[in-house]
Amino acid sequence: MKGCVIALDEVAGRKAAALIVDGRLQDIRIDPPENDPSPEIGEIYRAKVARAMGGQGGVMVTLPDGQSGFLRGVKGLEQGASVIVQVMGYAEGNKAAPVTTRLLFKSRYAIVTPAAAGFNIARSIRDEEDRDHLLELAHEAMEGAPEDFGVIIRSASAEAVDEDIVEDVSAMRALAEAVVADMNGAPELLVAAPTSHEVAWRDWTSPMPDEVVESPTAFADLGVEEAVDALLSPRVELGGGAWAMFEPTSALVAIDVNTGGDLSLAAGLKANLALVRDLPRQLRLRGLSGQITMDLAPMPKKDRRLFEDKLRSALRSDATDTVLAGWTPLGHFELQRKRDRAPLHEIWPS
Known part of the structure; x- marks a missing residue:
């Protein structure tokens, strides 16, 4: 089987996605169980500062549902202060989830970066005319955004139409503005993590898929289950x-x-x-x-x-x-x- 295929299926009732290139499994994603309260990578929370962890160079923060996060390398945060954080890593066992205040609002064509100003184009896009045109689209979509907002135009934009890029950047910018302004209140989930199917659409763009197969038997038909058995x-x-x-x-x-x-x-x-x-x-x-x-x-x-x-x-x-x-x-x-x-x-x- 030649080419790039994305398989969308379910595993034990949970959404799952697999990336297959030239007949070989390259990536796989599976949604967590619905009853798993653990923070997921990419989620954005309003949290409360719990206590300083001086020896570890950070603070513990309180998340919803009794969960905790560890925020490294910050100063000047008082106990009880509200802070917007994003989960940046997988938490093993009962450990606190690693979180950061450097938020990334990521979609298929762009990443909007509050508190990290600048306009950047993916290095994989090398044609200077294409880079200049994408930069113009980015400025159009970000016009009126806070001065400290930045944006990264992703490689998938090289094959996208202008309207889709502007719409994508504008949507991420609007979401970012709403989230960073939502500082007051108890710990709360503000942005959910993407599902495995959303990750496949958002991130599996290099190489661009030749086919997307969505079926209750996609994994079995395309050899994903057999590959997982080996893994x-x-x-x-x-x-x-x-x-x-x-x-x-x-x-x-x-x-x-x-x-x-x-x-x-x-x-x-x-x-x-x-x-x-x-x-x-x-x-x-x-x-x-x-x-x-x-x-x-x-x-x-x-x-x-x-x-x-x-x-x-x-x-x-x-x-x-x-x-x-x-x-x-x-x-x-x-x-x-x-x-x-x-x-x-x-x-x-x-």
Whole structure:
């Protein structure tokens, strides 16, 4: 199956979406259960400052339904003060959800940024005439907005008609203005997180989909269920008899690379590079993040730079922020990856 296909389906009564490129699953999103009160990434709340966390450089804030958030790197907020925050990461267990006051109002064609002035065009749009035209449309849609409001025109705008872009930016701007003005009152959800179907429409635009399949059997028909079964196993085949084990723990994600019967350094390098090529996809689909420690197959030390270069290149096109922490004294390689979704094994029904 060639091309880009978006599959819209349901899993255990919850909306779900899958992105398939050339017959291979690239991303999957599933709505949380309706009875799950946990804050979702992207939600915007009016919150109340609860207490300072001096040793952690932030404050705890009170959200609705007895939930808590942790707001890092802020000063001058008094206990009981109202603050508008957005959930920026997945909260593990009973931990407070990480939140920020740097709000993003995100849609298919634009991101409106209160308190972050400036007009920016996606770097993937390279044609200067196109960039200048999109900039004109952005100024038109943002005319009269507060001076500290900014906007980012997204890459999907390159293939959109002018009216749709202006309408999209204007809608996000109006929503942003309404939210930032709604400061007074008890903790309250002001903007809900997008559903998985909305995320698919909003974010899965590169490459642009050739087909959107919405059906109660879309996942089964397009092989998504079979692909998920493989993802729920810790073992990933790397070719040539090599494999890797992805094993999340409460402290970190451990990845162990094995070469099978070939114990040569050349086989080790080959297996490690095979892991690198598929690592962003595996982490994204499995929803794995936080501290990631890789116990790589033995390879010549002179090839460590090659490994790092290939890893950096593979992660460049991945949307999730990932920091290369480097080599440990024991020869492991570590990453730190933003928690931007729940682990697949926790949200996929058993």
